[in-house]
Amino acid sequence: MNNQKEKISALIISYNEIGYIEKCVESVTFADEIIVVDSYSTDGTYEYLKNHPKVRVIQHPFSNFTLQKAYALKQAQNDWVLFLDADEVVSEDLKNEIIATVNSDTDIAAYWFYRRFMFQNSPLHFSGWQTDKNYRLFRKSKAQFSDKKIVHETLDVDGKSGILKEKLTHYCYKNYEDYKGKMLRYGRLKAKESFYREKQFNYISYVVKPLWKFFNHYVIRLGFLDGRKGIIISYLNALSDLERFRELKKLEKKNELAYYLLMP
Structure with missing residues (x-):
């Protein structure tokens, strides 16, 4: 039991994260409540969470990351929220910094975390992620998830932002097939995002942007x-x-087909 004055809600969204979510949950047991919104896992994740004495697990269908995280945020009972991905872990030093931060006399509404990326169990030092940072600790009353993005969601903050010194550990790469599947899912969600914004497919971007992404991460970064x-x-x-x-090309074709079918 800790002596903190301010209470913290730890929030996590999950889907088939067994083998990783255990470390995540255990690293935030200092929080006053831990809420996990699970999108109907089939690998034992839900059963593990249901039997954990400190976790309140809620099953909720997944539409996109922004909507799922916004739903989870509504469940928090406390103003200070620590929002993690299921494959992220809070170190002892970061835990102490979080507790000290929320109990300080601060007018900062949200804090960025730098992340330490792990390729399986070894650190990934470069490859474009060395400057990656995300909002992870914030006041619920001062922030909400932007409805402009459905993947790599962003937070709209009403107030000042700060950066914590200690890094959050992110086990981003479990194995090749898992990471490949994750990247393909992100690509499809980004396509929907582009489609809703009425961005059109073109062959130049189709060829150039993936090549540039590889060159940027592998050479420049x-x-x-x-x-x-x-x-x-x-x-x-x-x-x-x-x-x-x-x-995006598939979505445009489906849209064109629907248009012609609906024509009188």
């Missing part, structure tokens, strides 16, 4: 210094962009 890991990460991130344009 020093992925080659990560060795074989850097090649894999850079390739799969480029594949996500390729999938985005493939899916």
Whole structure:
């Protein structure tokens, strides 16, 4: 039991995260409540969460990341929210910094976290992720998820932002098939986002943007210094962009077909 004055709600969304979510949950047991919104996992994740004495698990269908996280945010009982992905872990030093931060006399509404990326169990030092940061700690009363993005969701903050010193550990790469599947799903969601914004498919972007993504991550962002890991990460991130344009083209064709079918 901790002596903190301010209460914290730890929020997580999950789907088939067994083997990773256990470390995530155990790293936030200092929070006053832990709420996990699970999108009907089939690998034992839900059963593990249901039997955990400190976790309140809610099953909710997944539409996109923004809507799922917005739903989870509504469940929080406390103003201070620590929002994690199921494959992220809070270190002891970061835990202490979080507790000290929320109990300080601060007018900051939200805090960015830098992340330490893990390729399986070894660190990924470069490959484009060395400057990655995300909002993870914020006041519920001062922030909401933007409805402009459905993947790599962003937070709209009413107030000042700060950055915590300690890094959040992110186990981004479990194995090749898992990361590939994740990148393909992100690409399809980004295609929907582009389609809703009325961005049109074109062959120049289809060819150039994936090549640029690989070159940017592997060469400019020093992925080659990560060795074989850097090649894999850079390739799969480029594949996500390729999938985005493939899916956007499919969505446009479906839309055209629906239009002609509805014509009198």
